[in-house]
Amino acid sequence: MKISSFTKPSDSFSGNVLKLMTGTVLAQALGILVMPVVTRLFAPEAFGMAAIFSSMTGIIGVVVCLRYELAIMLPETHEEAANILCVSLLSVIIMTVISILIICFFSETIIGQLKAPKLKSYIGLVPVAIFIQGIFLALNYWNTRTKHYGRLSIAQVVSSVTAQAAKLTAGFAGFVSGGVLICTGVLGSIVSTTILGGPIWRDDKKIFLENIRWRAIGDGYVRFRKFPIFDVWGGLMNSISWQLPALMLSSFFSISIVGYYALALAIIKAPLGIISGSLSQVFYQKACDGKSEKGANGKLVEKLMDSLVFISLLPVLVLALVGEEVFIVIFGQSWLDAGKYTQILSPWVFFWFISSPLSTLFSVFERQGSGLSVHSLILLTRFISLYIGGVYQNIYLALGLFSATGILAYGFVTAWNIKLAKANGRKILINALKYVLYSLPVCFCLILVKYVFHYNSIFILLSAILLIMGYYYLQRDKLYALYKA
Numbered sequence: 497m498k499i500s501s502f503t504k505p506s507d508s509f510s511g512n513v514l515k516l517m518t519g520t521v522l523a524q525a526l527g528i529l530v531m532p533v534v535t536r537l538f539a540p541e542a543f544g545m546a547a548i549f550s551s552m553t554g555i556i557g558v559v560v561c562l563r564y565e566l567a568i569m570l571p572e573t574h575e576e577a578a579n580i581l582c583v584s585l586l587s588v589i590i591m592t593v594i595s596i597l598i599i600c601f602f603s604e605t606i607i608g609q610l611k612a613p614k615l616k617s618y619i620g621l622v623p624v625a626i627f628i629q630g631i632f633l634a635l636n637y638w639n640t641r642t643k644h645y646g647r648l649s650i651a652q653v654v655s656s657v658t659a660q661a662a663k664l665t666a667g668f669a670g671f672v673s674g675g676v677l678i679c680t681g682v683l684g685s686i687v688s689t690t691i692l693g694g695p696i697w698r699d700d701k702k703i704f705l706e707n708i709r710w711r712a713i714g715d716g717y718v719r720f721r722k723f724p725i726f727d728v729w730g731g732l733m734n735s736i737s738w739q740l741p742a743l744m745l746s747s748f749f750s751i752s753i754v755g756y757y758a759l760a761l762a763i764i765k766a767p768l769g770i771i772s773g774s775l776s777q778v779f780y781q782k783a784c785d786g787k788s789e790k791g792a793n794g795k796l797v798e799k800l801m802d803s804l805v806f807i808s809l810l811p812v813l814v815l816a817l818v819g820e821e822v823f824i825v826i827f828g829q830s831w832l833d834a835g836k837y838t839q840i841l842s843p844w845v846f847f848w849f850i851s852s853p854l855s856t857l858f859s860v861f862e863r864q865g866s867g868l869s870v871h872s873l874i875l876l877t878r879f880i881s882l883y884i885g886g887v888y889q890n891i892y893l894a895l896g897l898f899s900a901t902g903i904l905a906y907g908f909v910t911a912w913n914i915k916l917a918k919a920n921g922r923k924i925l926i927n928a929l930k931y932v933l934y935s936l937p938v939c940f941c942l943i944l945v946k947y948v949f950h951y952n953s954i955f956i957l958l959s960a961i962l963l964i965m966g967y968y969y970l971q972r973d974k975l976y977a978l979y980k981a
Contacts (some may be wrong), residue, residue, distance in 0.1 A: 500544070502935075504672065514549075515625035518693075519626075522649075522653045522656070523653050523655065523656035523800075524656075524766050525621070525653040525659060526656045526657065526731060527656060527766070528766055530660050530664060530759075530761070531759075531763075531826075531827065532826050532827055532828075533664065533667075533829075534663060534664070534667065534830060534855075535673050535759065535827040535828060535831060536827075537567060537664075537667035537668070538672050538674075538677065539668060539672070540751075540752040540753075540755030540756055540759075540831075541674065541751045541752055541755060542672060542673055542674040542676070542677055542755070543674070543677065543754075543755035543756075543758050543759055544742075544746065544750075544751035544752060544753070544754035544758065545612060545614055545615060545673075545674025545675070545677070545678070545755075545758070546672070546677035546678050546758070547680065547742045547754050547755065547758035548610055548615060548742055548743065548746055548751070548754060549597055549618060549619075549621075549622070549625075549674075549681075550681065550742070550758075551680045551739035551742040551743050551930050552606075552619075552622055552743075553606055553622055553625040553626055553629065554735055554738065554739045554740070555631075555732070555735045555736055555739050556591060556735075557592070557625070557626050557629035557630065558627050558731050558732070558734070558735035559728045559731045559732045559735065559737070560583040560588050560591045560592070560626055560627075560629060560630035560633065561585075561587045561590070561591075561630055561633055561634050561917055562584075562590075562723065562724040562728050563587055563723040563724060563727040563728045563731050564580060564583045564584040564587055564634075564716070564717075564720060564723055565584045565633050565634050565637040566632055566637065566723055566727065567580050567583075567598060567716070567720040567723055567861045568580045568634070568637040568638055568640075568641055568781065569620055569637060569640065569641050569784050570720070570780060570784065572701075572905065573706075574641075574642075574703050574704065574706040575664060575706075576707075576712070577638070577641055577711050578700075578703050578704050578707050578708055579707065579708055579712040580716045580720065581634055581635075581637075581638050582704075582708050582713050582714045582716075583713055583717055583720075584630075584633075584634035584637075585630075585631065585634050586713070586726075588627060588630030588631060589627075589806070590937075591630065592623050592626055592630065593629040595622060595623040595626050596623045597693065599619060599620065599622055599623060601854055603616070603619050604922070606619070607619065609747065610743060610746050610747060611746060611747060612613070612809055613672060613752075614639060614673070614675075615674075616862045618674075618678050618679075620676050621678065621679070621682055624682060625681075625682050625685065628682070628685045628686055629685060630691070631689050632685065632688060632689040632692065633697055633775040633778065635689065635692050635693050636648060637966065638696060638700075639692060639696060639842070640780070640781055641781070642699075642700070643781070644695070644696075646697075646719070646900075646905065647691075647692055647695050647696075648692060648862060650691060651687075651688040651689075651690060651691040651692040654683065654687055654688070654691055655684040655685070655687045655688035655691070655895075656975045657685030658683060658684055658687045659680045659681060659683055659687075660680075662679075662680040662683055663677065664675065666680070670721050681981070687913050693840075708872060712867070720845075726865050726868050727859065727867060727868070729868050729871075730858070730867040730870070730871040731873045732867040732871075733868070733871035733872055733874070734738050734871040734874065734875075736875055736957045737871065737874045737875040737878045739880055740808055740875070740879060740882065741878070741882060741898065741941050742754050742757065742758060742759075743884040744879075744883070744886060745882070745886075745891070745894070746755055747804070747881075747886070748885075748886030748887075748889070748894075749886070749891060750887075751826055753833075753891055755834075756833045756834040756837055756937050757834075757837055758818070758829070759823075759827070759831060759834045760819075760823075760834040760835070760837035760838040760841060761837075761841065763822075763823075763834075763838065764812075764815055764838050764841060764842060764845050764956045765845060766817075768808055768811075768812075768849045770847060776853040776855075776856055779796070779800060779853045779854075780853075780856040780859070780860065782796060782861055783796060783856065783857060783860045783917075785792070792859075792915040793857070793919075794917050794918040794919040794920070795919070796917070796920045797854065797857075797913070797914060797917040797919040797924075798920055798923060798924060800853060800854070801850065801854075801910075801914070801919075801924045801928075802924070802926070802927050803928065804849060804850045805850060805851070805931050806931055806971070806974060807930075808846055808849050808850065809931050809932065809935055810931075810934075810935045810938060810964060810968075811964065812842045812843065812845060812846040812849075813842075813938075813939055814937055814938070814939075814942065814960050814963075814964060815838055815839065815842045816839050816842035816843060817839070817939060817942045817943065817960075818942060818956050818957065818960050819835045819836065819837075819838035819842065819872075820832060820835035820836055820838075820839065820953075821835070821946070821953040821956040821960075822835060822838070822960075823835030824953045825953050825957045826957075836882065836892075837891075839891065840895045840896055840899050841895060841898075841899050842898060844898070844899040844900075844902035844903050844906070845953055847902065847906035847907050847910070848902065848906050848933035850910055850915070851906040851907075851909045851910040852907075854865070854909070854913035854917075854920070855870075855909060855913065855959070856912060857913045857916050858913075858916075862917060863916070866912070866916075870905075870908075871906075873905055874902075874905045874906075874909075877900065877901035877904070877905050878898060878902070879903050880897075881894060881897035881898040881900075882894050882897075882898060885897060886899055906955070913938065918943065933966070934971075935967070938964070938966075938967055941959070941963055942959065942960060942963065945959050971979075
C-alpha cells in the first residue's frame with residue numbers, strides 16, 4: 497500500500513478503524529516487544545517514578561484544551577471548525593502557563609506528598625509535556641474531522657520507534673534511572689506532534705489563514721462554553737481517577753509497588769487500548785454524523801458492543817487466570833507481583849474497554865452534565881477503594897476493591913449510554929452471554945493445566961497462546977465480518 501493512499505481521507509468505518517489500528521498496533525507491539533529487555537534494564541523503582549510523572553502530566557493533559565477539542569467535530573463547515581481549533585490551541589497556552597506557576601510555587605510540596613525525592617530533577621518537564629500533549633490533542637481532533645486517520649498511524653509508529661530506540665540506547669549505556677524513561681516519553685510526544693502537525697499545516701493552511709479571525713474565535717469560546725463549564729470537570733475527574741492509583745499507591749506504599757502497578761496496567765491495557773482508542777475516535781465521528789438520523793446511533797451501538805465483547809472477553813479471562821505466568825516468563829521472576837496485580841485488574845479492564853467508546857455519546861448528545869456525574873462517581877469509588885487498602889496497608893485489598901467498584905461503575909456507564917443511544921439492550925446482553933459460553937472451554941482447559949496438573953509457567957503460557965489462537969481461528973468468519981463491516 498502506498499503512503500499517499502494510506503493517509504488520504506475515507507468514509508469507511510472499518511477502513512478508518514483499520515488505519516488507526518495499524519499505527520497503534522505497530523507502536524504498541526514495538527513497546528511490548530522491547531518491554532522484556534527494558535524490564536531487565538530498569539528497576540521497578542524507575543517505572544514507578546515514570547508512572548508518577550505520567551500521572552501528573554496526564555491529569556492536566558486531558559483537559560489542557562479545556563475540552564474545546566471535542567467541539568472541533570461539531571461545526572458543519574471546516575471554516576468554523578478552524579476557529580475552534582484555534583480556541584483549543586489558545587487554551588493550551590493558558591493551561592501551560594498555569595502549570596508553570598504551580599510547579600514554581602508548589603513543587604516541593606508535591607514531591608513531599610508523593611514521597612518521590614528523585615522526581616525533583618525532572619518536575620520542570622511537566623509544563624513541557626502538558627504543552628506538547630495539548631497541541632497533539634487539538635491536532636488529533638482536527639485530523640479526525642478531516643478523516644486523515646492514516647496520518648495519525650504514521651505519527652504513532654515513528655514516535656514509538658524514536659522513544660523505544662532512545663530508551664534501549666540509554667539503558668545499554670548504563671543510564672537506567674526513572675529520568676530516562678521520563679525523557680524518552682517526552683521525546684516521543686514531541687516527535688508524534690511534529691509529524692502530525694506538518695501534513696495538517698501543508699494541506700489545510702489555506703483554510704486557517706483565510707478564515708481564522710479573533711471575532712470568530714471569541715464566538716467559538718461562547719458558543720461551545722458547555723465544554724469548559726461541564727465537560728472539562730468530567731474530563732478532569734476521569735483523568736484524576738485514572739492517575740489516582742499511581743499517586744495514592746506512592747503515598748501509601750512505595751515507588752516499587754507503583755512500578756508493578758504501572759507495568760501491569762500497561763500490559764493489560766495495551767492490546768485492548770489499541771482497539772479502544774481507534775474505535776472511540778471513529779465511533780465519535782460516526783455518531784456525530786448519525787445524530788440527526790433516527791435509530792442510526794442505536795444500530796451503531798449494537799454493532800459496536802457485539803464487536804467489543806467478542807474481541808476482548810476471552811483475552812481478559814485468560815489474563816485473569818494466568819497473569820502470573822505471563823509476567824514470570826516474559827518479564828522475569830522479579831515482576832511476579834505485577835502479574836498478580838494483572839489478575840486482579842483484568843475484569844475491571846474489560847468493563848472499561850466496552851464502555852470507553854460509548855462514553856463519547858455524552859459529547860455527541862451534549863449531555864456534559866451527565867458525563868460529569870458519571871466521572872464523579874468513578875473518582876469517588878476509586879478514591880475510597882484505594883484509601884481503604886492504604887489504611888490497612890494491604891495492596892491486594894486496595895486493588896481488589898478498585899477492580900470491583902470499577903466493574904460496577906463502568907457497567908453502569910455502559911447501560912446508561914446504551915439507553916441514551918436507544919439501542920436494544922436485551923439483544924446486546926444476549927450476544928454477550930453467547931461469548932461467555934464460547935469462552936468457557938478455553939478457561940476450563942487453562943484451569944486444568946494450572947491448578948490440576950500444575951505444569952510450569954512456560955507450558956501454561958504456551959497453552960494459553962495456543963488456546964486463544966484456536967478460539968479465534970474457529971471464529972475466523974466473525975473476525976472477517978468485523979473487518980468487512
